[in-house]
Amino acid sequence: MFTRTVASTLLRASARPAAFRAPAHALRASLSPWAPLSGLTPFQARLISDQTRTAIDKAVASAPVVLFMKGTPETPQCGFSRAAIQILGIQGVNPEKFAAFNVLEDPELREGIKEYSDWPTIPQLYVDGEFVGGCDILVSMHQGGDLAKMFEEKKVLVEGEAEAEKKE
Amino acid sequence: MAQISDESMREAITQRLGAVHVTVTDMSGGCGQAFTSLIISPQFQGLNSLKRHRLVNAALKDEIAAIHAWTAKCQTPDEYERDQAKDKAKASESADVVMG
Numbered sequence: 001m002f003t004r005t006v007a008s009t010l011l012r013a014s015a016r017p018a019a020f021r022a023p024a025h026a027l028r029a030s031l032s033p034w035a036p037l038s039g040l041t042p043f044q045a046r047l048i049s050d051q052t053r054t055a056i057d058k059a060v061a062s063a064p065v066v067l068f069m070k071g072t073p074e075t076p077q078c079g080f081s082r083a084a085i086q087i088l089g090i091q092g093v094n095p096e097k098f099a100a101f102n103v104l105e106d107p108e109l110r111e112g113i114k115e116y117s118d119w120p121t122i123p124q125l126y127v128d129g130e131f132v133g134g135c136d137i138l139v140s141m142h143q144g145g146d147l148a149k150m151f152e153e154k155k156v157l158v159e160g161e162a163e164a165e166k167k168e
Numbered sequence: 169m170a171q172i173s174d175e176s177m178r179e180a181i182t183q184r185l186g187a188v189h190v191t192v193t194d195m196s197g198g199c200g201q202a203f204t205s206l207i208i209s210p211q212f213q214g215l216n217s218l219k220r221h222r223l224v225n226a227a228l229k230d231e232i233a234a235i236h237a238w239t240a241k242c243q244t245p246d247e248y249e250r251d252q253a254k255d256k257a258k259a260s261e262s263a264d265v266v267m268g
Contacts, residue, residue, distance in 0.1 A: 080237070080239075118222070118225075119222075119225065120225050120229070120232045120233060120238070121232070121237075121238060131218075132218070133217065133218050133221065134221070135239065136221065136239050136240060136241070137217050137218060137221060140217055140241075141217070
């Protein structure tokens with residue numbers, strides 16, 4: 001409950017969006033699907049295996065909003081991943097509808113996700129199982145208002161957020 | 169692949185994407201690992217942001233794979249001109265304020 005409260009507070013504080021927290025279950029989820037794959041070498045990972053594809057399918061479907069990133073929401077290991085997390089925080093994405101996967105935890109995931117999405121860079125955002133884009137696209141959609149519109153339509157924002165904004 | 173530079177990236181983008189205007193900035197401090205770019209091409213016409221980036225990613229597949237960080241802004245000539253005009257308007261506005 002503590003995490004939830006802190007997360008909501010941080011999500012609302014758009015002036016200080018630095019820490020977007022994933023719920024504990026999302027972070028745990030980032031470990032489990034990859035455990036059986038850790039024995040593979042990066043060479044075997046050149047062509048995405050059925051096993052990897054299935055694991056990524058599961059990861060993508062694990063929450064309405066899924067981010068593949070370098071590091072964790074608390075400590076992103078790359079500026080682009082940090083920017084993505086900050087944007088999701090500013091938008092007010094509900095932590096209960098969000099999962100983050102740290103690609104640095106597994107080389108299979110790190111290479112596999114690039115082929116899976118046909119996208120060469122990390123971070124990568126999925127919403128309702130659909131690839132949205134990387135950091136550049138997120139930034140431009142954020143600035144242009146398209147991201148807010150999409151998140152609202154998909155009902156993935158913290159409840160009451162939209163209402164509160166209307167009243168202001 | 170030969171060392172990637174802002175110059176070689178600019179050439180590749182101009183040739184492969186029919187770009188009419190390209191700026192490539194090496195953000196790596198010289199090691200050739202991080203680039204930021206602005207790409208103006210009529211080929212982006214009618215494509216959404218995701219499709220534009222996919223087009224660029226496909227055209228620069230080997231280059232992007234070889235570098236650490238890549239960021240691009242993809243506009244059509246019309247969008248670029250509109251932005252330029254907006255910037256100019258803003259600049260003259262703020263100049264007025266300063267002078268006033």
